[in-house]
Amino acid sequence: MTDAANSNVAPHADAPQTIVVIGGGQAAGWVVKTLRKTGFAGRLVMIADEIHLPYERPPLSKAVLSGDADIDTVRLFATDDFASLAVEAWQPDVAVEIDRERRIVRTQSGRDVQYDRLVIATGGAPRKLPDSIVKTDHVAYLRTLDEASALGERLRNSQHVLVIGGGWIGLEVAATARRLGVAATVVEGAPRLCARSVPPAVSDFLLELHRANGVDVRLNAALASLDAHPADAGKVRATLADGTAIDADFAVAGIGLTPHTSLAEAAGLPVNDGIVVDEHGMTNDPRVFACGDVANHPSAWLKRRVRLESWANAQNQAIVVAKAMLGQFEPYAEIPWFWSDQFDVNLQILGDIPADAQLVVRGDVSARRATLFHVADGGVRGVIAINTPRDLKLARKWMTQGRTVDVAALADADKALA
Secondary structure, three states: OOOHHHOOOOOOOOOOOEEEEEOOOHHHHHHHHHHHHOOOOOEEEEEOOOOOOOEOOHHHHOHHHHOOOOHHHHEOOOHHHHHHOOOEEEOOOOEEEEEOOOOEEEEOOOOEEEOOEEEEOOOEEEOOOOOOOEEOOOEEOOOOHHHHHHHHHHHHOOOEEEEEOOOHHHHHHHHHHHHOOOEEEEEOOOOOOOOOOOOHHHHHHHHHHHHHOOOEEEOOOOEEEEEEEOOEEEEEEEEEOOOOEEEEOEEEEOOOEEEOOHHHHHOOOOEOOOEEOOOOOEOOOOOEEEOHHHEEEEEOOOOEEEOOOOHHHHHHHHHHHHHHHOOOOOOOOOOOEEEEEEOOEEEEEEEOOOOOOOEEEEEEHHHOEEEEEEEEOOEEEEEEEEOOHHHHHHHHHHHHHOOEOOHHHHHOOOOOOO
C-alpha cells in the first residue's frame, strides 16, 4: 500500500471537496454519517441501486421475515435526519464505470460525477445455485429489504419451505419459518452446520437446537436437482445425490455471498476475494477506498487478510474509512464479532476460533446457556457465547487488554467470571 496510508497525514495536501460513495447499505450509511460528524462540509454523493435509505441487514432474516419489523425499524436514519446530512442520493441508480485517471464515476442512467475521494461500499449478492441444477422459478434468495418482505409474505402463505444451505442465513430462515408455523427442511452438503465458521461442538449444538424445534436437517446431502413439482408446477421437488426426493412449496437458497467487485476490477484496482485495502480501507489508489462486505483487509487480531460479512464490520470499518478520507488515519483493528438469533438462542462469536480449537466450556451447552473460550498463549483468543452476553462483554475487555487468564477459573461456573 502507499506510504501515505501508513502515516498520520493526508495522502494529498488538498482537502476533498467532493466525496462519492458507491453503495447504499449499512457501510455506506456510516460513511456519510461519519463524514458529516467529522466536519466534512463539501459535496457528498451516494449512488445506490435500492430506493430505500441505508438500513441494517441482520433483521432481514429474522424480524423483517417474520413480519415484526419493517423499513421504519431497520433503517439507519429517519428521513429528516438523512436530509440534514445534505447527501445527494442518486437512487435508484447503479455506478457502471470508474474512470480513475479523470476521477469520474458514471452511472447507468447516464449521470456522472467527479470525485476527490471515492468509497466503494457495494456489498455483495447471494451466490446462486447453478442453472444446470435449477429448473424452476420457485427459489428465493435473501439480501435486500424488498426480498425479505416478499419472502416473509410467501412464508406466511406456505406450509413447507425447503432451505438449501446450513449456514447462518439458512438456519435463521428455518428458525423464522418454524416460528411462523411453517415446516422447514434444511439441506446441507457438508457433514455439519456452519462448518466454515464454528468448531464441531457448536455445529452439533445448532443441529440439536434445530431438530428440537422441528426442523428436518439433512447433512451430507448434495443437491442434484431442483425442479417444478410434477403434480403442481407452483411447488418444487428437490432431488438429492442419493436419489432422495423432497417436496416443498418453494425453496430458499443461502449458500454464501459473492462480493460486488466487478466495478473495481474494471477500474484496475486489486481484487482478491474482495477489494484489497490496507488497515485504513485505502486501495492502492490513495483517492479510492472500500469498506464493508466487499473489502478484503488485514486483520490485526486474526493476523491474516480477511473479508468479513458482519454488522459490526460494516459499521466500524466505514467509520475508519470516512476519517481516513479526511486525513485522520486510525488503523482498523477491531476484534471480529458476529451474532445470530435462532429460536430462544442468542449466539455471539468474538475473535478467532479454529475448527480444531480445544475449547474451555463454562456452563451447560445442552441447557443452551454456556460460554466457550479458545485460549492460546495464556490469553483468550476467541469466544462463543450461547445466551451469555455478559460473559462475552467481559471477555472482550480481557482480549483488548491482552490479559492472561486462568483456564480452571474460566471453566468453573460456580465462581463469578469477573
